[in-house]
Amino acid sequence: MLEMNERKRQRLQAFEIEEATIETLRPFRSALHAEIDGILDGFYEHMLEFPEMRRRFSDQDSVKRAGRAQRRHWLDSLLAQMPDTAYFKKASDVADAHLRVGLTPEWYIAGYSYVLKRFMDLLIADDAVKAPVVALNKLVLLDIASVIETFIGAKNRLMVELLRRTTAFSEEAIGLCADLDERQRGLREQLKDNSSKEEMLATIDGLCESIERLRTRLDELRTSDKLVQPKARARTESGLFGVIRKLFK
């Protein structure tokens, strides 16, 4: 098995997840075996009340497949053992699957709110204890969903801005190439027509100017920070590419 990378190891430490965490949930996992199907029936019933969620499933088979996969996720993956490389790979496949069906993280997290509520029914018999735990779970998950939505929104806006600026740059570069083309044609004509030395030198000067403009723009693209507006540049040290690189690191 692949060595779990440092970032994932650190994540487990930050969440304070250790063998004892899994151990402590063993009896719960055993009890869950008998209950998970009922919980997931309730889960899809609840989720499918929302048109936004219904649209994600192509047909009834898709709901069944998602249910079977989710059952495996809880029993055979998340609660089965210390999260390892295989777990993180699966988590990333699950994210890909939900991305494919267009599910946003906020809705995905809302799903956890429902499941956690039902899990608390199995764990806490005393309603006076359970009610605040369930309420707290709901609010904390809402908080996570809201912040994640903002993170992703900010990243998306940056990406859109980058695309807009690189498209504008490409259009400008194409214009400069057309200009170069036109000038070199002009020079050929002047050579054919035996134009004066001064006329040809003026065309060559124009050609050099266009090359210089193109070179400058290419250099700006390479160093990237000229791509962002002065206002945005002031906020960052290394321009839009730098911001995006930092965000996706």
Ligand code: HEM
């Ligand atoms: C508690 C949160 C959730 C968990 C743990 C979960 C788990 C899973 C898993 C493990 C898969 C299979 C992924 C794969 O193919 O690798 C899956 C697929 C899917 N899930 Fe979820 N899911 C959750 C929330 C939701 C929600 C809220 C929706 C609502 C639309 C949803 C819709 C789907 C769909 C449409 C698929 C694809 C099913 C297919 O094969 O056609 N999931 N889910």
